[in-house]
Amino acid sequence: MKAMLTAFAVIAIIAVAAPLVLERAGFSAQERSASTATRLD
């Protein structure tokens, strides 16, 4: 049971962390699709 709950917690942590990591790594949709002449944010 403990292993199951740990796994579910890890799923939640990964889900929250994934978009933050991807955005920081420059993979946000707006950054990937805007040209160099576009100022983001």
Next chain:
Amino acid sequence: MRTILAAFLSMLLLGALPAPAAAQDATGAAPDRSATGGAQTLEDILARQRGEKVDNDFRRNATSDGQIPGAPAPQLAPLGGLSDSEIWRDLRFNEADVSASARGPAAGVLVQDGGMRWLQLRDGPLRVYGGYLLLGMIAVIALFYLIRGRIRIDGEKTGRTILRFNSVERFAHWTLAGSFILLGITGLVSLFGRVALIPLFGKEAFSTLALASKWVHNNVAWAFMLGLVLVIVLWVIENIPNRHDLKWLAVGGGLFSKGVHPPAKKFNAGQKLIFWAVVILGVSISASGLSLLFPFELPMFAATFETLNALGIPQAIGLGELNTALAPHEEMQLAQLWHAIIAFIFMAIIIAHIYLGSLGMEGAYDAMGSGEVEVQWAKEHHRLWYDEVTAGSEDAPQAGRTPAE
């Protein structure tokens, strides 16, 4: 003088016009389009409306080269040497030189040819057959339950347990399983939401749910891939087929008859089938999922089609050579269709797995719940594995523990 000039111009025009007609004659079966000067005819339009396949090459090849046929260059008309029709055909067949301020391979595609085909497939057969597959699997399981009932432990319970899966194995399983359930539900929300959920609770509420669903689907995907890698690393060796599997399969694993327990090691043939299905479908769904997560950056269908064409597989089954000149959107559409088809097969298999691992078999859930299984259960379902782990000791190594809940 004017008459001579008019005759000369007429000759010039007539001389220019027969060129496309002659090109069509060369293809043999091309219909006569001389009445429209090579453009599509009423018959073409009606055939398309009847849903017949119309060979579009006569339009695809009639795109611009920047010149009016037979006229001296350069052209000084408002559109240069182009006609409106040529410009639209250029856009329609993705041959226009488009500059867009947005980046990415899709930015320059203004008209996408295959979009409608994809939408009709997604909204039609994909939903219908996918839905039937899942409902059919649930019906088969319900029938199996009604006929066979719960598969009980046949022998007398010992009250002792043995460790079947350690905490790392259970963690890997639940990472994969938990993320799979979330991905399955949110995937179904994305595919069926418009037809099944909007009528239930309206567009606004569904919009919130759809956004949340998309967020979960996109971000939980990474946990699924982690779980998949862990499960493959942990269990691949024990899932290599062996001679006991044939015996197991020959008696249907004893699933259909009471008191039949073919010998099996840690994993029986049925579990091995599930394992390899999870590996193959899991890798495939991850690959198409990554292609969807990073739009237009990881196209994989043109390359796959090229390989298949080179192997002659589509030609052998009568599909002819597959189109390898895919628009960026087409790559995404194919990835979505493939992702969903694999997902339906995957879900159908996992529904059966969930049933057998919980309601369908007494004592099975404990293997992934606490990790400890009843010794009698282990002897009945995994005799060879039980003998292996208890070899050299009178009692099972983990025996004597409290039975799992």
